[in-house]
Structure formats: C-alpha cells, structure tokens
Amino acid sequence: MTRSSAPGKVYLFGEHAVVYGEPAVPCAIERRARVGVRRRDDGKLRVHAEDLSLDGFTVEYGGSADEQPDVDVSESLVTAAMGYVDGAIEQVRDVTGEKTVGFDVTIESDIPLGAGLGSSAAVVVAAIDAATRELGVELEPTEIAERAFRTEYEVQDGQASRADTFCSATGGAVRVEGDDCGSIEAPDLPLVIGFDGGAGDTGQLVAGVRALREEYPFAEDTVAAIGDVVRNGEEALEAGDLEEVGRLMNFNHGLLSALGVSSRSLDSMVWGARDAGAYGAKLTGAGGGGCIVALDPTDETETALSYTPGCEETFRAELAETGVERLE
Template identity: 40%
Template sequence: MGSKASAPGKAILFGEHAVVYGKPAIALAIDKRATITIKESHRDYTRIKSDDLDLEAILSPETGLKLKKGEMGILNYILKALEFYHDSTPINIKLKISIPIGAGLGSSAAVTVATIAALDNYHKRKSTLPSIARRAHRVELEVQGAASPLDTSISTHGGLIYLDKEKIEQIKGDLKDSLVIGYTRSEETAKMVKLVKERMERHPQIMNLIMDAIAHITRKARKALKSDDKECLGELMNINQGLLDAIGVNSKSLSEMIYTSREAGALGSKITGAGGGGSIIAYSHPDRTGQILESLTARGYNAMKANPSTRGVLIQ
C-alpha cells in the first residue's frame, strides 16, 4: 500500500507582510514542486528521507526522533503533519523537492500540503482542497508561531490568486516567460514577521499607513494583471519594494539583486516572501528574462526562470 502527492512552491507578487494584517495579496504557484511518497513499513519505526536535502530521520514510539543526517528545518513540518493527521503506524516517507529551501518560495507550505494530501490518500480519507489548505495552515502556525494562509492556499489551489482575508479569487494574468527569481538563504519567516510586528508596535500610525498603501498597490495590481498593463504592473512592483524597504525587511543582497534586475531590463523587481535574505522576483517582457538571469548569475547569485503553475496539489 502506498500514496504519493505533490504541491508547488509559490512567489508573492504583491502584499507580503501586509497580508498578516488582513490586507490583500497576490501570489502565484510556480513550476517547482515538492513530492511526498508514503509506503507501508514492515519495521517498528517511521523513516523520513530526502536525497535532495541529504536528510534522514527515524521516528520511533519508544525512542522518539533520531536525526541521522541533515537539518531539522523542513522536517518539522512533516513531523507536525504526522502528529495531527497520522495514526502513528510505521511508514516510510520520501521527499523529493525542486524548490529552494529557506528562500521564501513556499517550500515549507508545499511540503506540508503534499504531506497532508499523501496522508489523506494513504488513509483513504476524503478531503477537499479547502480542507487541505486549512489543515496545512494549522501546521504552519504550529511550527512558525505566526503565518498567513497565503502560502498554503496557493500551494493547494495553484494558479494565480488574489487573497483578501480568507477569500480566494483565481485571477487571470499573462506571466508566462516573464519572471526571474533570484535567491539566497533567508532569515526564518517567523523572525521577520516578529521584526515587523515590533516595528508596528513602536510606530503604529506610520506602519498602518504603509500597510494601507501596500493594500492599495495590490488592488491596483490586480486590475493591471487583468488588463495586461505590463508597464503599470512593473511600476507597482517597484513602489511596493520601496515600502518593504521602509518596514525593515530588505537586505544588502536583496537590494543588489533588485537593482541588478532593473539594470538588465526588468520592468519591476522586488522582494518576494518574508525578506531579510531570501528571494526577489523580477518581471519583464519575455525577451529580457534571459539577460536578467545572466546578470544575476554573473554577480554570483542563484537565479532561475519561473513560470506560473496552474496545478496545485496533485495526488498521484
């Protein structure tokens, strides 16, 4: 008996951090995925393994968790999903992942969503997309302490979404061959969310105005996407970036990638995700993405083209 499920990573186009305070955000699933395979174990323990991450762990009812190699990181999300949605019988879990870890591209959400979907299938439980997204968000909250439902929603549903509080709207926008992501290792999301929260407590009037401005940008970007107004969309990304800088989540490496992208022809470029390291997303006409990619890699940064994925979680 076995089960397999996969889920995509994500990139936030507009609204990161503001979404934590009830503001809208726009995000898309990207064509990089996490795949969880579950098989029945004939031993008295559960084995979790990922060759991609050089990770292996043993979970035993008698001795608890033993990390044989690798880091806890992404493992925490699998363990929490098992705690909530598995009956403790021994299983073998294998993770394959093409999403960069710790880069703000939704790797933890993708792994969580894929794990829950694979467990549901393994136990022959009926589940819906909203249920998977809701339970995955619960796991992220438990592990991180604070998390918006954005990552788990986009990983579950796929496509390009506009999230306003808990209401999800699939929207249309032609982003094919238009996006480049540059990435480094980021600070923990929870740490960056806490940093913004503390700044919010020190300067509530100023920070609330900034969050309101980000919300206005996101709403206007939704219209620009629908009308395929590329110049407006790029300009809005650059304005959004200025506000992300103001709330304290930029870094030297992110700033360098942002300006390198613009100099190479990006219409707009900004942080995507929590910041403090992590990733930037550059938006351009399709004939410029190759040059942007080359410029980022020439500066020593990791970079990749990213296309939208219309597929969310898949049970295979």
C-alpha cells in the same frame, strides 16, 4: 507508497501585509516538492529528506517527545524539517481519526529552501495529500489548504496567512485576504527569478515585522500602504497592464524594504533587473535573502542577473496551473 506533488509560488504582491489581513496575490510556479509516504503500524515517523543537506538525511523517531532523532546532521536542520512534517502528519491523524498511525516519508523538492518560493507550503500540502490518500481518505484541495495552513500557523508561532498554502494546493494565481481565498484570472506573466543562494527564516522575519508594528505606529501605515498597492495591482492585472503591474511591484518592494525584510543581495538583484528594463522587480516571500521576481518578456533581465554580484542563479518561472497533484 502514495506520492503527491505541490508547487511553489512567487508573490506578485502583498507578502507580510497579508498576515495582518491585507490582500495578497501569490502565483503558483512550476517548481515542485514531491512527497511519498508509506503507512507504518508502529506509530513511528521516518523522514528521508533528499535535499535538506548535501547528501540528504534520514531521521527516524516516534512515540515520546524525549526520544531524540539519531542523525549526524545539525540539530537545527532536523528541528526545522521535522516541524513541518510533524505538523502535516498531525493534521492527517486528526482528519482521518487514525491517531496513532506512523509513516515512512520521502521528500524531494526542486524548490530552494527558505528562499521565498514557498518550499514549506509545498512540502506540507503534498505531505497531507499523500498521507491521507495512503489511509484511503481523499480531501478536496481547499480542505488540504486549510489543514496545511494550520501547520504553517503553528510552525510560524501563530503568525501565518493562508496565502502560500492555498496557492500551493489550488495552483494558478490566487487572491487571499484573511480567510477569504480564491483563484483569479491573470494575464500571461513573463516571470523571471533571481536567487542569491541564501535563505531567510519565515517565522523570524514575520516576528520582526510584528515587532516593528508594535514599536512604530507608522509601520502599521506601511503595512496598510502595501494593501493599497495590492488593490491597485489587482486592477492592473485585470486590465492586463504589465507596465503598471511592474511599477506597483517596485512600489511594493520599497515598502517591504522599509519593513526591514530586504537584504543587500535582494536589493542588488532588484536593481539589476530594473536596470535591464524589467517592468518591475521585488523580493518574494518572507525575504531576508533568497529570491526576487521580475517581469520581463525579453532575455535582458536574465542576462543582467547572471552578471549581478550576489545572484547565484536566474531562471524563468512558468505559472503552475495545477496545484496539488496525485502521482500514484
């Protein structure tokens, strides 16, 4: 068994707009997905996902596409989970040249699914690293990031940025603009997360923004305005000016809301954090439901969020300095 882990992330700035070439600044956090793999020579893929339903589930299939997995959980859950794992294994087969190899795959994760914390990227990055190493191939984090991006790109129907996968593979705070990806220095960030217990489907939310951009020219301007906010945010980060970073996060949330990707519970958590004195707060990731991220060095935001209707869980997030990590 070869195992790797990879972290989730929050966006300080720039989700959605990054899909259209604007810059974004995501930041890896200490919540990880761990993926263990063992080679199989019958070409089959057997996936055990501990956290995908209450009791987890196992699905085994292989060979031809008409061979349906035999499991007793909903088909949509299986399809969703298999898309990412399948895509990751396809990349592994491609890069190692072992076109017909199969795997037993076990996924454990403490990143909530579809909540804007990059669970999909973490699973794909950890799976690619573990499965290539199981076959005796060691990839650099940047190569893993590139392969993981291709997987997200396919699952999200040809609309994805490199931000989540690069951040998960390399760790730390990063800046992504098109195919230009790099690490940046960030000041100590007092990150507080609020989670509404819900989820959004990244592919669908990205498609919604795309439709809006096609229908209204000013939605294109909204996306460009997010780019301006990000560039200002980078300067504020460089200057270590957390108050300004917070103000720009607020601005960014308003623009995401205009693009239709916020929700009642996300807005109410954002306002809960602001009222508690956070420097700023915004939704993180694709939106639709899931998590907000706020900046607050005091305990006030966490306390306020724990009483905010719609907030199910609140916790402080630490920056993950390490991206993909080899466990054994």
